[in-house]
Amino acid sequence: MKRLFSMLLCAALLISCASIPAFAGDGEGNIDNGGGDMGSGTAQNIWHTGQEGVRVTVVRASDNKPVSVPVDLTNKDESNVELHFGKKSKLHYRNGTSFILTATNYTFTNPSEPLPKIISDGGGNTNIEAIRSYFTDRQVIKSLATIIGTTYEKLTNGEYKLLLEPIAYFTFEGKKYAMTATEAAKDDQKLGGGLRSKMVSLTHQNLPLSMYLDKSDMGYPAYEGSTTRAQPDSTIISSLGLGIVKFKDSPDPEPVNNNYDATYRTNTDVITSVTLDAGSEIDPDSPAQVTFHILGSSYTRTGIVIPEGDSQLVWVKWHTPSTPQTVNITVSTNKGSLSENRITANIANMTESTPPDPTAKDRNDSFMVPDVPAELTSSSNTWSVWSADWVPVWEWEENWKWESHPDWPSGGKWVDHGKWVDAGYWEYDRTTYHASLSADMDLEPDDKDPTRHGKTMRSGYGVKISIDSAMGTSASSSNVTGAQTAVTYFPEFAYSTYWRVLDRMTDGLSATFAFQKNIYSTYNRRVHFTPLWYPDGKYTAYTVLEDAWTPAGMLSAKLTDDVTIDGNVYDDWHEAPMPVD
Template identity: 55%
Template sequence: MIMALLFTFVVPFISYADGGGEGNIDTGGGGMGSGTGQNYWNTNDEGVRITIIRDRDRVPVTIPIDLTNKTPPSTLLHFGKISKLQYQNGASLTPMNKGYISVHPQKELPLIIKSDRGQATLEEIKAYFTDELVVRYIAETTGFDYDTLINGNYKLLLEPIAYITFQGVKMAMTAHEAALYDQILNGGLRSKMVSLTHQNLPLAMFLETSDLGFPAWDGPTSSRVSNDQIITSLGLGIVRFHDSPTTPAPSQTSYQYRTDTDVITSVRLSTSAQITPKDPARVAFHIMGSSYTVTNIVIPEGESQLVWVKWRTPTTPQTVTIEVSASQGQLSVSRITASVVDLNQNLPPDPKATDRNNSFQLPSIPAYSAKTSASWGIWSAHWHEYWVWISKWRWHSDGQGGGYWVDHGYWKDNGWWDYDWTGYTASLTAYQSVAPDSKSPTLSSSRMKSGYGIEINSFTTLSSNAPSSHITGAQHAVSYFPEFSYQTYWRLHDLHTRGYNASFWLKPNEYSTYESRVHFSPLWFPDGPYTPITRILDVWTPDGMLTLQLHDTITISGNLLSDWHIAPQKTK
């Protein structure tokens, strides 16, 4: 049996070990802030929750077990043995303060959660969860037959656990439980334990490729994340096994969409036999209780084409499962998990005159992946007539021993279907301007003092020969800033002009006296280049989303304090 564990750090790689499974795990995290006597977490106070999942219907077949190198007290506050999959399916968060059971594995767990005093090692995590002896131990501890576990029909769901002290109470929680608990507390957990519960714990494990209905994580791996991001995408790893299952699971993929956005969801339909206008194919998309059916699909033998539906995402963050079926041919995917996220969060905090960052170093500008062009097409067919005479000779006797032959044949159209391909393309271009706030004193249009605001305007152009049902214009723009190392906080833009020539400007700043559409540069920012970046998002085509990154630079010289003059009040 072969076990492969996939990770991505700088580049993806695959490693093999004895045991019988393939892992789907990646890891991130970062530094850990100091806690207080009432709220703290110690390095190594951790474990991993493991649940055996039946793949075809995603049903847990064992009670989860919590592996840990520690000996946590049975009286600590916990939420029971509930897996992330069960929470996603509607299980509620139920606190209890007794009966906590953990398992000390025969082979000690590697470090899982990163901190300033301990760095989780990818190689060690990989080696541990691909070790055949560990897989056998998990089967034995859960009471599940090892040979059944590795026959290809089952997967291991892994979830990091942190043992923390919160408000003086010792607690155990997975990343998913921490996010649910923080929602109940209206941010109370995040306010005290953010570096652990909303960074290092959820980023200790996440998926490289989508599986069991959970999407792959393509967001930041070393900054704080939201409750919604944790609930939908973080704090889990999966081990799968190579033997072919007796009942193949439906093919799956995952997308990430933004809330309240027009999107295009597409699949590829292939066929080994021609699909003709006499019996065209139909593809149905089932989304959030509604069905969308694409009809009159024709494809020549051995060919394929994209089939898609345009729909609008819900206004609240959630996970949407899209089921796809076809009357003929073979679909590239039959189930899509769409993670719908809200971008309008993680706004920069109110800048203060007392803010300092003496250790700041100008970060390098990140390069997000870009896709600026797309191509796709549609097959059509018309009948090519080819008339041939079908002879049918008959002997006509004259009654005197003679006679003659008469052809009682007929004309028959032995034609065929000619297929035509209509190709479409789309390309995205954009530019951006960064300028000092029009209400602030400036040195020039490209120079300003720190502490003042900047205006960011972006302009996009979508060029395409496709009908409007095939495409959308740009719908979102989001800007990141150097003082936050282009992470942690961002600003969403409003759509200023809609359509294929969409333009964007910053949302009004809640900390601006005039509600200006600006971002305030920090007072402490050093003299030199100040370069915000902006990502243009949600330009949808059947060939996927077009996106690109923009940046423009303004020069900081001096700060706003130099514009203030303090003098004694004149007296009469």
């Protein structure tokens, strides 16, 4: 009974801010939000109070991986939503899930216990206590468990957390949308600021500021920024529009205590980026410049322009040292504020765990073919750059002066000595660039295998690998790198324990890779030997391709290919009588 009672009271909502602490049973947490006046809209671009909801995703506490299809809760009938981005959470997007607009049927759930007010409409903050109380209520959690398709006991057994994201239902350019705060920011990036220009109070202020963390969790930081002004897309994506329901026994993943802000491989081209926020307009008359100081050298980006209240990535491309070490990077600017002024980078070797020399005596009688790991990769991303053009607005500036004429009855007259003055303004435009990494992997029997047939071979012979990659981008090629590292894993080692670091055979945006020369190969071949004991069937290797850098981060790809094992090398041996003269 004591256990049951503690389970009923163990949920705690970890949504900001520190100004209003609260306790829920055996848990702790707090919640706050910001916002402002919604402004005025039009029939083409408008949001109505109450058109809101919350997306709920079950997350495994041990590794912060989403384990459920997100469900959208709302008090209203939102069946008239025309466009949305599917059921994806903030974690899904961070892990590289594609961001695609869809016109498919939008599904939602009206909870039996109505949601409290989530998004402020400018008439005052939402009821913080009501939101906290709702998402830590036993009956609500039981109802959520049913909606998600699990039991209350399993949901609250300490193995899971709930990720909450506020949703807004609004009309944009005449179409009804459903978006989380993260989706609104990502969509605005794709539209080059088009969403922000029409719906800024909702999409970039009241929606993202309706939930944020007071304590870092799931890899997201505690938010300590402004709660009264519109936020840049980058800040929303990294820090806003989320809350976490944590159950009493939920373990926190062990933090990586290395004090590094970034990790790079030795002897590679990398791109280091920071976000420059503009509290006030940065225009071409007085542009910003950002300087990176790395290993005794300085790299300066000039001519940066950003509209008031927005932001832009600023980056530097550089080559890492050939030996492992710590590199301290400092960043400075003459305008705006930077997301980081100091970056501590760990330069690490790409180490190989070389498979042992295979022998004829090797056995593994209990072997079962493992599943290929579900590696999370991100093969595409986008970033934006602001530009500005002057829009002239000519106005007549009066300058009346009295001109004396003594011989006139009036004694003179007023004459306008004015002039035309350009009272124009800077019009900003955001150009969005994209980059994508594609690759093909070909695993085949080694050419020295005398009985190979296509992709079928005997176990005990070697396999060779060929990887062709392509880095595509709409930006200048100087702003990206091709793939630079590749590591291949094998089923006989359960895709762990031992692996091979591949040689980069050609560099650039179309890099190719192959095995290193095998020290156990009689002919010094670039092969990996399959174990003699491997069972007949598919032999699948998988490769992680990495270090393809863009201003928005590193791209990577997971590749697999297989050969078919049919028999072993002993089947190629033939016994016959010794001929006698």
